[in-house]
Amino acid sequence: xxxxxxxxxxxxxxxxxxxxxxxxxxxxxxxxxxxxxxxxxxxxxxxxxxxxxxxxxxxxxxxxxxxxxxxxxxxxxxxxxxxxxxxxxxxxxxxxxxxxxxxxxxxxxxxxxxxxxxxxxxxxxxxxxxxxxxxxxxxxxxxxxxxxxxxxxxxxxxxxxxxxxxxxxxxxxxxxxxxxxxxxxxxxxxxxxxxxxxxxxxxxxxxxxxxxxxxxxxxxxxxxxxxxxxxxxxxxxxxxxxxxxxxxxxxxxxxxxxxxxxxxxxxxxxx
Amino acid sequence: xxxxxxxxxxxxxxxxxxxxxxxxxxxxxxxxxxxxxxxxxxxxxxxxxxxxxxxxxxxxxxxxxxxxxxxxxxxxxxxxxxxxxxxxxxxxxxxxxxxxxxxxxxxxxxxxxxxxxxxxxxxxxxxxxxxxxxxxxxxxxxxxxxxxxxxxxxxxxxxxxxxxxxxxxxxxxxxxxxxxxxxxxxxxxxxxxxxxxxxxxxxxxxxxxxxxxxxxxxxxxxxxxxxxxxxxxxxxxxxxxxxxxxxxxxxxxxxxxxxxxxxxxxxxxxxxxxxxxxxxxxxxxxxxxxxxxxxxxxxxxxxxxxxxxxxxxxxxxxxxxxxxxxxxxxxxxxxxxxxxxxxxxxxxxxxxxxxxxxxxxxxxxxxxxxxxxxxxxxxxxxxxxxxxxxxxxxxxxxxxxxxxx
Ligand SMILES: Nc1ncnc2c1ncn2[C@@H]1O[C@H](COP(=O)(O)OP(=O)(O)O)[C@@H](O)[C@H]1O
Ligand SMILES: [Mg+2]
Numbered sequence: 001x002x003x004x005x006x007x008x009x010x011x012x013x014x015x016x017x018x019x020x021x022x023x024x025x026x027x028x029x030x031x032x033x034x035x036x037x038x039x040x041x042x043x044x045x046x047x048x049x050x051x052x053x054x055x056x057x058x059x060x061x062x063x064x065x066x067x068x069x070x071x072x073x074x075x076x077x078x079x080x081x082x083x084x085x086x087x088x089x090x091x092x093x094x095x096x097x098x099x100x101x102x103x104x105x106x107x108x109x110x111x112x113x114x115x116x117x118x119x120x121x122x123x124x125x126x127x128x129x130x131x132x133x134x135x136x137x138x139x140x141x142x143x144x145x146x147x148x149x150x151x152x153x154x155x156x157x158x159x160x161x162x163x164x165x166x167x168x169x170x171x172x173x174x175x176x177x178x179x180x181x182x183x184x185x186x187x188x189x190x191x192x193x194x195x196x197x198x199x200x201x202x203x204x205x206x207x208x209x210x211x212x213x214x215x216x217x218x219x220x221x222x223x224x225x226x227x228x229x230x231x232x233x234x235x236x237x238x239x240x241x242x243x244x245x246x247x248x249x250x251x252x253x254x255x256x257x258x259x260x261x262x263x264x265x266x267x268x269x270x271x
Numbered sequence: 272x273x274x275x276x277x278x279x280x281x282x283x284x285x286x287x288x289x290x291x292x293x294x295x296x297x298x299x300x301x302x303x304x305x306x307x308x309x310x311x312x313x314x315x316x317x318x319x320x321x322x323x324x325x326x327x328x329x330x331x332x333x334x335x336x337x338x339x340x341x342x343x344x345x346x347x348x349x350x351x352x353x354x355x356x357x358x359x360x361x362x363x364x365x366x367x368x369x370x371x372x373x374x375x376x377x378x379x380x381x382x383x384x385x386x387x388x389x390x391x392x393x394x395x396x397x398x399x400x401x402x403x404x405x406x407x408x409x410x411x412x413x414x415x416x417x418x419x420x421x422x423x424x425x426x427x428x429x430x431x432x433x434x435x436x437x438x439x440x441x442x443x444x445x446x447x448x449x450x451x452x453x454x455x456x457x458x459x460x461x462x463x464x465x466x467x468x469x470x471x472x473x474x475x476x477x478x479x480x481x482x483x484x485x486x487x488x489x490x491x492x493x494x495x496x497x498x499x500x501x502x503x504x505x506x507x508x509x510x511x512x513x514x515x516x517x518x519x520x521x522x523x524x525x526x527x528x529x530x531x532x533x534x535x536x537x538x539x540x541x542x543x544x545x546x547x548x549x550x551x552x553x554x555x556x557x558x559x560x561x562x563x564x565x566x567x568x569x570x571x572x573x574x575x576x577x578x579x580x581x582x583x584x585x586x587x588x589x590x591x592x593x594x595x596x597x598x599x600x601x602x603x604x605x606x607x608x609x610x611x612x613x614x615x616x617x618x619x620x621x622x623x624x625x626x627x628x629x630x631x632x633x634x635x636x637x638x639x640x641x642x643x644x645x646x647x648x649x650x651x652x653x654x655x656x657x658x659x660x661x662x663x664x665x666x667x668x669x670x671x672x673x674x675x676x
Contacts, residue, residue, distance in 0.1 A: 071670050074591070076590075076591060076669045076670045076673065077668075077669075077670040096595070096596055097595050097596070100590065100593050100594065100595040100596070101593065101595070103590075103591060103592065103593045103669075104592065104593020104594075105593070109591050109592065111673075115584075115587075115588045115591070115673070116588075117585050117588055117589070118585070128589070128592060129592040129593050132589075132592065132593040132594050132595070132598060133593060176592065180593075
């Protein structure tokens, strides 16, 4: 796990010091879009805590706000209102530079559409986040090789994304997400464009990462994919309608309580 | 933070994604840079040749034209004053004009010279023997026209190399041959050594004959000359010679120097006028070229805007995985700079190449400053034209860029 960094807010110590901070702490998050003068509520008041080491599946019908939620969690978008602490850091007033550093160091993204950069080989794609964080070229290369080896693509280093199958591209994306050693891996329908065999391969990779102790938040609408997770959160119309642990893996038991153990009221965050 | 080299590699990769488009964009810059270099070379070349041709007129000659210079003409009673043989002998008097070496009357006309079926249009100068030395003409074969020829109204002629090569087959000797000028025949008695061509005129496309014969045969009898060529003793005393000429002509025509019905021009002032006007000409050409460079710059900006739009998604991905603003900005700036710089390099080569050819009678001379100037401008064009598109790319919100289809 990444060491506490300079990004941590000074109000960190106000939180109950006997427990580690949750990796994700969302409180009363609202996100609205204005389209043609009409206000659309994509997220209508979501509070959610995700502890370190959890593997959370977020389910829901299309348009229920899953991607919107993930974009907020991934610091790609900002909520209209509400509080969000990521790994103990209140991201509310961070500027573009700080947010890009958080995305770079703390989060690894895996998208439905793979989102590799075309005209760049697999290994260059994997190296790119490390390039942005200033890792030295030799170290970069070493770590990228390890990551690609881990996802079983050690023999496809110089292939371009157009020369790789969907499943292979998604594995490159996982290697890219992993190699910066992020606290959190966010995946938005990672199997959405894959056949069932590639999906199973990919899920075994996620399971492996989870077993190593990584925190994973994965959006899916397929129940058999959600079955790999240790906890399933269901959204409908921008609200959480169900949140339950499942399976026998190292799931952290969690009770849905709106007031939450991690109260923002006594954490020094303005309300 | 990506290294500068990594950025460069990325930029080149980005450029490589659409070679044809990139090449066409570079072509815009290439043409701009090449035209800056070529047009400045033409300007420099023509001003150098103008200077050379004026220098070859002789650095110590004065030309007297009939007609007052504009500054002294107004309000002056126009006399029936002409340049004639009396003027020539008055100016030749070394008592009045101690600093004048020679005075040559000049009658010019243009005719078609023919010999044995070949014809050539040439200017014919009717003058005296002293004209040749005043104008720095030397005879490479045969003899110069002489004072006796002038007195005898002899139909003899010295011809320039261009005339000789146009009329006579190579190897044949023009000396002693009769060439046809208009309806009269002149005997070639001398060949003029080549003075080379200039931006103004081909100084080898001339034929020099006694002015008496030219008046008899070509221009018709006249007591007056269109101009007199006065050669001073030395370049240093040319201004003395000029005032002597002016006062002699004034007293001869019963007037004052201020109201002199003639214009006296010395070759130095002709040179400075020509130099300043050719500088203006060069600057004008430079501006024309700058406009084409501007068009190239707009092309770069246009392509960079298209590139940014096309690669919006890529920008989104880069931002999602942690590229900060400055990295994106630098990436696109480097890309546009590389395009313009390469365009500039190729343009410099093209410009240097084209400058080796004679263009419209002018031999271009590469201006030493034009190449660094053009390349510097090309790089600035890349940075300036790339800045707005790069800034747009860098300012995209990651979520908007990622959602872009
Ligand atoms: N950029 C946007 N502008 C306007 N409306 C949006 C935008 N993004 C999402 N929405 C709306 O928000 C709701 C939730 O969308 P989304 O989070 O993409 O759903 P899901 O991923 O669960 O299918 C939808 O009604 C969608 O139309
Ligand atoms: Mg979605």
